Amino acid sequence: MTGIDERLSRLVRAVQAQARVPAVSVALHRADRPLWTCVVGGTGNDTELGPGTRFRIGSVTKTFTAVLTLQCRDDGLLDLDDPLGRHLDLPAHGELTVRRLLSHTAGLQREPYGDVWDTLRAPDVDELVADLARAERVLPPGRRYHYSNLGMALLGRLVGHLRGGTWAEVLAERVLTPLGLADTSVTPGPHAATGFLVDAYSDEAHPEPPTDFGAVGPAAQLWGTASDMARWAAFLADPAALDPAGAVLAPATLEEMRWPATVTDETLWSGGFGLGLILVPQGRRIMHVGHDGAMPGFLAGVYGRRGGEGTPGAMGVAVLGSSGTAAEVLDLPHRLLSAAVEHDPADIAPWRPGPPAPPDVRGLLGRWWGEGFEYVFSWHDGALRARGADDPAGKPPAVFAPLPDRPDVYRTVSGREVGELLRLTRDESGAVVRMHWATYRFTRAQETFDRYDFRVGS
Incomplete structure (x- = not known):
């Protein structure tokens, strides 16, 4: 035994x-x-x-x-x-x-x-x-x-x-x-x-x-x-x-x-x-x-x-x-x-490199700000994910799935704001410059609701 x-x-x-x-x-x-x-x-x-x-x-x-x-x-x-x-x-x-x-x-x-x-x-x-x-x-x-x-x-x-x-x-x-x-x-x-x-x-x-x-x-x-x-x-x-x-x-x-x-x-x-x-x-x-x-x-x-x-x-x-x-x-x-x-915990599976994020997703990865809080958007296991920058390690991320008939629009399929839409906005060059998640505005810098950018002071 x-x-x-x-x-x-x-x-x-x-x-x-x-x-x-x-x-x-x-x-x-x-x-x-x-x-x-x-x-x-x-x-x-x-x-x-x-x-x-x-x-x-x-x-x-x-x-x-x-x-x-x-x-x-x-x-x-x-x-x-x-x-x-x-x-x-x-x-x-x-x-x-x-x-x-x-x-x-x-x-x-x-x-x-x-x-x-x-x-x-x-x-x-x-x-x-x-x-x-x-x-x-x-x-x-x-x-x-x-x-x-x-x-x-x-x-x-x-x-x-x-x-x-x-x-x-x-x-x-x-x-x-x-x-x-x-x-x-x-x-x-x-x-x-x-x-x-x-x-x-x-x-x-x-x-x-x-x-x-x-x-x-x-x-x-x-x-x-x-x-x-x-x-x-x-x-x-x-x-x-x-x-x-x-x-x-x-x-x-x-x-x-x-x-x-x-x-x-x-x-x-x-x-x-x-x-x-x-x-x-x-x-x-x-x-x-x-x-x-x-x-x-x-x-x-x-x-x-x-x-x-x-x-x-x-x-x-x-x-x-x-x-x-x-x-x-x-x-x-x-x-x-x-x-x-x-x-007798489960064995720890080794991490292995995976395929890169799709080209239309790469530009939105990284840190974003919404409602005054910082979030990290990433690509793991073939899906777009988001989590609060200060979230504890065990908290599940939000996971998104693209809507085939609506370019640059995703549905939140699990985690925070499940069921809500994530909409991307791109500039003339195709870069993602802002997002709206459950209608809340997300930007690369911390902003007030009337769009005061703390990074540039205006």
Whole structure:
């Protein structure tokens, strides 16, 4: 066992022992190393615990439903700002939009009508829809974050309706099979861990009853292995590495899903929600993206890592546990991701010279001033870029793409002022003498807004 393997293994074993989790299964996926796995404990039944053991992943299921929803949007079947009633015949709440449901800002009550957690009986699709008129909208749409399993169940119903099948059928066809997630399904299969409630004051572990979430399945039904879930986390963080053709979802769409739509706590901005994805900032422009899951007897944490020095491509981790109360399971993914990068960072690729900037770009490279601040425009990796002269090293630059039908006009495709235009102005000789970015004037010397040039004093 290597040093990093031993270090990660100790983290897992400490959580299993100290949090008293009957079974823990962990996998770490990264593009530059073999898959790392670790299992500790026992299944609680007559099957052996191993990397192929399935665990209930609970609300991690929501990330799959969110991806299916964005697939429908990309295929032109819906718009994120469509009300549900445009596509489904609903007795109530048809005015709530797809976007609000994805980001848990629709204000819909948390669970379907009735005492689901008392009876452990979830409604079927017909019951779910029929009882919508008895479900409350507990907050005005857009007021704040309010988590809703019912909202995600409705999105699963929407996806199945638009694709002409059940949510489970569409999921298998359009996500699980293309990404090779063969050990993920709506049923536990023959090699699954038993979920437990561990007694608070003794070492007794009480088995939890099995549950089928019926029409609420799109919110919490799935079972999977740690290896599958680590691969899924890596996809959420770096889709181009695992799905280069964009067969499941375009990288730009995953980027859209990862953009924060709301914070989850108004006073402590330590976590946010995108479109179906939990966002956990780690400082220094590092983001962990994924979801936690909780079902009777099970907890799961599935997260990918983006940004930061030493972070490799396609990095994701899954921690699956067979205790419903060991909250340490939910913290462990973040500790493992950080430890793996700290003690086994990605190799540093050598810099190599590249082709020169195109002739029509060379004259605008260098330092410019806008709004009284200095910026540096450069050409790297085949694209025009800009960044503030005083920007920290880890801050992503603005990146521009030329508009083929408009000479000397660029669109900002990422970073500062994304979506805005950059327009070049040339003199009689063809030299770029000024630019306008998002309509703000950029010049080679620092100027006031009424064009006083500090370089020449006039």
